[in-house]
Amino acid sequence: MQNKRWVLASRPTGAVGETDFRLETVPVPQVAEGEVLVKNLWLSLDPYMRGRMSAAKSYVKGVDIGEVMVGQTVGEVLESRKAGVAKGDHVLTQLGWQAYGVARDVSKVDATKAPLSYYLGCLGMPGMTAYFGLKEIGQPKPGETVVVSAASGAVGSIVGQLARQWGCRAVGIAGGAQKCAYVKNELGFDACVDYKAGGLQAALEAACPGGVDVYFDNVGGPTLDTVLRLMNVHSRVVVCGMISDYSAAEPFGVKSLRSVLVNRIRMQGMIVFDWKDRYGEALKTLGGLLGEGKLKYRESIVEGLEAAPRALIGLLKGDNFGKQLVRL
Amino acid sequence: MQNKRWVLASRPTGAVGETDFRLETVPVPQVAEGEVLVKNLWLSLDPYMRGRMSAAKSYVKGVDIGEVMVGQTVGEVLESRKAGVAKGDHVLTQLGWQAYGVARDVSKVDATKAPLSYYLGCLGMPGMTAYFGLKEIGQPKPGETVVVSAASGAVGSIVGQLARQWGCRAVGIAGGAQKCAYVKNELGFDACVDYKAGGLQAALEAACPGGVDVYFDNVGGPTLDTVLRLMNVHSRVVVCGMISDYSAAEPFGVKSLRSVLVNRIRMQGMIVFDWKDRYGEALKTLGGLLGEGKLKYRESIVEGLEAAPRALIGLLKGDNFGKQLVRL
Numbered sequence: 001m002q003n004k005r006w007v008l009a010s011r012p013t014g015a016v017g018e019t020d021f022r023l024e025t026v027p028v029p030q031v032a033e034g035e036v037l038v039k040n041l042w043l044s045l046d047p048y049m050r051g052r053m054s055a056a057k058s059y060v061k062g063v064d065i066g067e068v069m070v071g072q073t074v075g076e077v078l079e080s081r082k083a084g085v086a087k088g089d090h091v092l093t094q095l096g097w098q099a100y101g102v103a104r105d106v107s108k109v110d111a112t113k114a115p116l117s118y119y120l121g122c123l124g125m126p127g128m129t130a131y132f133g134l135k136e137i138g139q140p141k142p143g144e145t146v147v148v149s150a151a152s153g154a155v156g157s158i159v160g161q162l163a164r165q166w167g168c169r170a171v172g173i174a175g176g177a178q179k180c181a182y183v184k185n186e187l188g189f190d191a192c193v194d195y196k197a198g199g200l201q202a203a204l205e206a207a208c209p210g211g212v213d214v215y216f217d218n219v220g221g222p223t224l225d226t227v228l229r230l231m232n233v234h235s236r237v238v239v240c241g242m243i244s245d246y247s248a249a250e251p252f253g254v255k256s257l258r259s260v261l262v263n264r265i266r267m268q269g270m271i272v273f274d275w276k277d278r279y280g281e282a283l284k285t286l287g288g289l290l291g292e293g294k295l296k297y298r299e300s301i302v303e304g305l306e307a308a309p310r311a312l313i314g315l316l317k318g319d320n321f322g323k324q325l326v327r328l
Numbered sequence: 329m330q331n332k333r334w335v336l337a338s339r340p341t342g343a344v345g346e347t348d349f350r351l352e353t354v355p356v357p358q359v360a361e362g363e364v365l366v367k368n369l370w371l372s373l374d375p376y377m378r379g380r381m382s383a384a385k386s387y388v389k390g391v392d393i394g395e396v397m398v399g400q401t402v403g404e405v406l407e408s409r410k411a412g413v414a415k416g417d418h419v420l421t422q423l424g425w426q427a428y429g430v431a432r433d434v435s436k437v438d439a440t441k442a443p444l445s446y447y448l449g450c451l452g453m454p455g456m457t458a459y460f461g462l463k464e465i466g467q468p469k470p471g472e473t474v475v476v477s478a479a480s481g482a483v484g485s486i487v488g489q490l491a492r493q494w495g496c497r498a499v500g501i502a503g504g505a506q507k508c509a510y511v512k513n514e515l516g517f518d519a520c521v522d523y524k525a526g527g528l529q530a531a532l533e534a535a536c537p538g539g540v541d542v543y544f545d546n547v548g549g550p551t552l553d554t555v556l557r558l559m560n561v562h563s564r565v566v567v568c569g570m571i572s573d574y575s576a577a578e579p580f581g582v583k584s585l586r587s588v589l590v591n592r593i594r595m596q597g598m599i600v601f602d603w604k605d606r607y608g609e610a611l612k613t614l615g616g617l618l619g620e621g622k623l624k625y626r627e628s629i630v631e632g633l634e635a636a637p638r639a640l641i642g643l644l645k646g647d648n649f650g651k652q653l654v655r656l
Contacts, residue, residue, distance in 0.1 A: 051590075220585065239589045253581015257548065261567045261597040262379075269589040 001028045004305055005098030008063045011054055014249040016316060020053065021069065021097075021309040028100045035102050036082050038075035038093055043305070043326040044120035045071065045312050046154075047218075050246035069097035069308075072125060073328075074109060074116045082106075092119055097308050099328060114290065121323040122297040123286055125272055126154035129240060131282035132275040134159050134166075134216060137238045137268045142167030144213035147204070147230075149223050151192055152179040152298070154323035155240065158286070159216045160189045161295055168214075171207045173200075173223060175318045182321070187296050201226050211235075219244045221252040228256035228265070237267040247316050298322030329356040332633055333426030336391045339382055342577040344644060348381065349397065349425075349637040356428045363430050364410050366403035366421055371633070371654040372448035373399065373640050374482075375546075378574035397425040397636075400453060401656075402437060402444045410434075420447055425636050427656060442618065449651040450625040451614055453600055454482035457568060459610035460603040462487050462494075462544060465566045465596045470495030472541035475532070477551050479520055480507040480626070482651035483568065486614070487544045488517045489623055496542075499535045501528075501551060503646045510649070515624050529554050539563075547572045549580040556584035556593070565595040575644050626650030 002025055009022040031037045052063045052070050063070055073096070077089045082104070085091065090109050095101035109119040121127065133155075140146050146163035150156040151172025160170040160183065172183040172192035183192035191207035193200065204212075204227065211232040217224050220242030231237070245251045260267055275282075289295040300320040302311045308326050315324045330353055337350040359365045380391045380398050391398055401424070405417045410432070413419065418437050423429035437447040449455065461483075468474050474491035478484040479500025488498040488511065500511040500520035511520035519535035521528065532540075532555065539560040545552050548570030559565070573579045588595055603610075617623035628648040630639045636654050643652045 220589075224585075239585070242586055242589055245586060251583040251586060253583050254585055255579040255581050257552075257567070257582055258570055258573060258579060259597075260595065261548075261570055261599075264597040264599055264602065266597075267588065267595045269592040269594075271589075271592055274592065 001100065002026070003028045003098055003100045005096075006069050006305070006308055007066050008053060008069055010065065012247075015247045016050060016053065016313050018309045018313065023306065029102045031079050031081050031102055033081050035104050036077050036085050036091070036106055037079040037100065037102050038073070038091060038095060038106065039078050039100055040073040040075040040093070040095060040098065040328050042074045042117045042120055043071050043097060043308060043328060044073070044124070045308065045315050045324040045326060046125070047241055047243045047246060047316065049312060050243075050316055070094070071096045072120055074119050075101075077106075090116055092124070097305065099305055114287070117299060117325055118290075118297070120325060121154050121299065122158055122290060122295060123283060126323060127158055127286045128275065128279055128282045129270070129272040130155045130158035130162060131286060132272060132278070133238045133240050133270045134162055134214070136275070137270055138214040138216055138236050140166055140168045140214050143169075145169040145171060145208050145210055146214040146216065147171045147173065147208065147212050147227055148216040148218070149173040149195075149227075150218035150241070150243065150318075151183045151189065152187075152321060153218065156216070156218055157183070157187055157297065157322070158295070161187055161289075163214075164188060164190075165289065165294065169208075169210075171204070173204075173219075179321060182298070195223055201229065204230055214238065216240060217242075221245055221248075221254075225252070225254045225256045228254070228259045231259055231263050231265050233263045235263060235265050237265060239267060239269040243316065300324045301327055303327050329428065330354070331356045331426055331428045333424070334397050334633070334636055335394050336381060336397055338393065340575075343575045344378060344381065344641050346637045346641065351634065357430045359407050359409050359430055361409050363432050364405050364413050364419070364434055365407040365428065365430050366401070366419060366423060366434065367406050367428055368401040368403040368421070368423060368426065368656050370402045370445045370448055371399050371425060371636060371656060372401070372452070373636065373643050373652040373654060374453070375569055375571045375574060375644065377640060378571075378644055398422070399424045400448055402447050405434075418444055420452070425633065427633055442615070445627060445653055446618075446625070448653060449482050449627065450486055450618065450623060451611060454651060455486055455614045456603065456607055456610045457598070457600040458483045458486035458490060459614060460600060460606070461566045461568050461598045462490055462542070464603070465598055466542040466544055466564050468494055468496045468542045471497075473497040473499060473536050473538055474542040474544065475499045475501065475536065475540050475555055476544040476546070477501040477523075477555075478546035478569070478571065478646075479511045479517065480515075480649060481546065484544070484546055485511070485515055485625065485650070486623070489515055489617075491542075492516060492518075493617065493622065497536075497538075499532070501532070507649060510626070523551055529557065532558055542566065544568060545570075549573055549576075549582075553580070553582045553584045556582070556587045559587055559591050559593050561591045563591060563593050565593060567595060567597040571644065628652050629655055631655050
């Protein structure tokens, strides 16, 4: 059986291009003892993938040139030589950008409880990231103001809705009037500011009359620099992503760090894997809210493995609207 | 009785100049019920004073034009109408840059236990800052590497010595060979790097073969940017001062914040007043170490109130060598 897969062809400097990927057709490997053969149904695209394309040190090793692009998938088991996993089961994998794959580490997901794609989004890594980042690093108290950037995205949309659930004022930052309307009207944030409209600081000041107590940052760069100036005494910054820097040839120079000193801000980086022993707790909360209709969630779906590079490039520019997925 | 005092004459843009201060001679006010008249003996000069000279929002109100420059002093009580304080007592005050003053809030200090000037340094605000910043925000564990900037200064010198006491590798950053030799040979740090010698990153890498677990930052700017690149996973940055930005027309743009994300760094601002209920604990530790000869401490003394502006200007440029004081 033949497999199609995207491998890393070259390391981008600055913005990612389609020629940084190469589509290959290769035979599907044999299944060894303890492994399963999976047909991928959904591939998740996430901002962290830009980091893995570079050679710079990150929290895990980058993708080598010629290696399959990393990524989470949900798929169907075609053949199993692994105890506890049967043909026909649906599983979450780290098989990356390919149609089929042989995996040793998979975890089963339940198609009767939620759409399979949700295990890559609100019930998956983005959901866990929103939950633990906000709860454990942001530590919001009822009545406080929580600001989140990339607010219409997979993580940001959940952060704001959890903030509302936990008694906070939720203010989003998103790009364009359409996304802002969605964040405010459909996700139920108290306000959403369009960073593309200019005047970000004044707009945020108007949206946050009591200042900012928690900033959940997915973008870094000039947006972080602006929000820092509005932070309250003893406020917290959840450093979850820096998408604005990922594709820049040179990182943005943040000038407002004096606010960290003056306001005794706690600014802390997070990687969701640090909480992997507690995913069950987050799943219970997020699954519960979803079941009660209290968690809105939007997907941005492209069709076919071939579309993956263009979709990642769009995601890194903010073209997606909701969680970006590839249906295989 | 006549009093001499320095008032703020103008707000500096960038570097402070002597014309930003004006020396006045005015009568000493009458002592009201609940107040004491103090003859100041020692005036402390500290980097935070630069912030108070500007109109920008800080953790406390700035000095108004025409108002006496802020500062801690140790003085002798000439007249007391306050219960519990007697003529001849020595007291710690917030009377600022003046020869005499009438104060309501004073705390007694004991000249038999330590030289009076120490209550402005290793047993005063700088000592408390070093103790609580390192212990509560830095949270160093035995075997870890603690880096501190402005290592020969009032705060930095104590940070490194406490780090050694608590089982850590202490690495200083200071300006010039003389200060570095003092930090290493007299204060007993494991290493000290001269930031004026160039090649700071390579020198720090050599001095910190296991990376950096705690960075106690007194300077901000390019030094912070460099140290961030050497921080370990789950390391901590104590944001205590940003002296390199205080006199700059424009703050430095810090480009290495991606390290906060990738390494899940906790970066936290501190103001010592947040621990004022626990000063006794720090005093006990620092006083104990001092008594046992395990805490080295150096003062940089200028004579006479007239010398205060020039001494502060020098301090902000790093000309001081040890805790900067004015003997009145």
